[in-house]
Amino acid sequence: MSRNALSGTTIAATAVVLSLGLTACSSGDGGQVGVDAKQTLTVWAMGEEGKRVADVAKKFNEKHPDITVKVTPIGWDVAHQKLVSAAAADRLPDMAQLGSTWMGEFIDLGVLEPVDTKAFKADDFFPAAWKGGEKDGEVYGVPWYVDTRVLYYRTDLAKQAGVTKAPETWADQLALAEAFKKLDTTKWAFSQPAGGQGSWQNWAPYLFSAGGTIMDKDGKLALDSPEAVTALTEYAKYFDKGLSKNTPAAPGYDVIKDFGGGSVPMFASGPWMVQNIADQAPQIEGKWAAVPLPAGKQPASIIGGADLVTFESSEHKAAAQEFTKFLTSTTTQADWYEMAKSLPANKNAWDEPALKNADVDVFKKALNSAGEIPPLAQWEQVAHEIDVTLEKLAKGGDPAALAGRHTAAA
Structure with missing residues (x-):
């Protein structure tokens, strides 16, 4: 669920992908690129976030100069169909932003790489946001930003x-x-x-x-x-x-x-x-x-918002994990709030000055009492x-x- 639009899911389009038997269409399981190698990480991001995240990526490059982050902004109104079509053609990017209510569908398509729960801790995020990307004991998305009512x-x-x-x-x-x-x-x-x-x-x-x-x-x-x-x-x-x-x-x-x-x-x-x-x-x-x-x-x-996901077919999973860590870190989440006014999914970011000095306590209370939207296909x-x-x-x-x-x- 995004602030700009509902996911606009086309059930028929999903059925086409499922009928093609496209589960883990990996082209590079055996050819993973190490995080220190020179490489390009492809990222699809939606709406206003897609326009802004490229600027944030420049700070990431200061720590990882060998990783070039190529961001493709996509409108929310066409994003779902574009992702489904890319899955069918085995042309998905390395990682993407997914509306939280899309998670169940793409989990079932078998195109998402499970999250390393040693690298990302559930306790750092609002419970309902984390559980929205969890199915059958595996986690498939890291919460990026959240919204509530x-x-x-x-x-x-x-x-x-x-x-x-x-x-x-x-x-x-x-x-x-x-x-x-x-x-x-x-x-x-x-x-x-x-x-x-x-x-x-x-x-x-x-x-x-x-x-x-x-x-x-x-x-x-x-x-x-x-x-x-x-x-x-x-x-x-x-x-x-x-x-x-x-x-x-x-x-x-x-x-x-x-x-x-x-x-x-x-x-x-x-x-x-x-x-x-x-x-x-x-x-x-x-x-x-x-x-x-x-x-x-x-x-x-x-609770709504968006998750960051890595696709199973990516050959740059290590780089994707590092970029996801960067985007969901306390400091970057606070910076992102100042830039986009998106509420941090990382609870620790709410103690940063950008959030402490903002009138957002009512939203934190709402997020702490939020019910879970399960990841249904x-x-x-x-x-x-x-x-x-x-x-x-x-x-x-x-x-x-x-x-x-x-x-x-x-």
């Missing part, structure tokens, strides 16, 4: 509505939305997705907060569990009470304009919204707050089913019946 709300309008304390529980959040609804300026008290692509990201924290999981202990989908029904029931309250719009948002909708104008005084989203609000709605500086998502049974959010299909469920829920669908439909989808 928190609650944004207008504190000035909350005060006008008679609420002076930040919401901490589901009941608090619902009460605040109902108070917002009474204001003349309010159109929708809470911007909560009524289905549509990616809406699962707003519902999953309810599931985790209710004590539920995506998968059960037997590795089966658990989206028909009692906890899932509780989460759907709580999510539905905002539509049933007219607090949230019960149809999906129009393509390209940006909540910040309505948030700044006061017509939508509350929404849940990721850390990038802090800068977006400052840039697009400077008139409300000091009049809003970001707080951890209010809790049901327990505090919870979700067909995660996008599951995510789509959740999105469809939420659209039906917003139109008055029964939570228990809608939870049950996921059993058939599995």
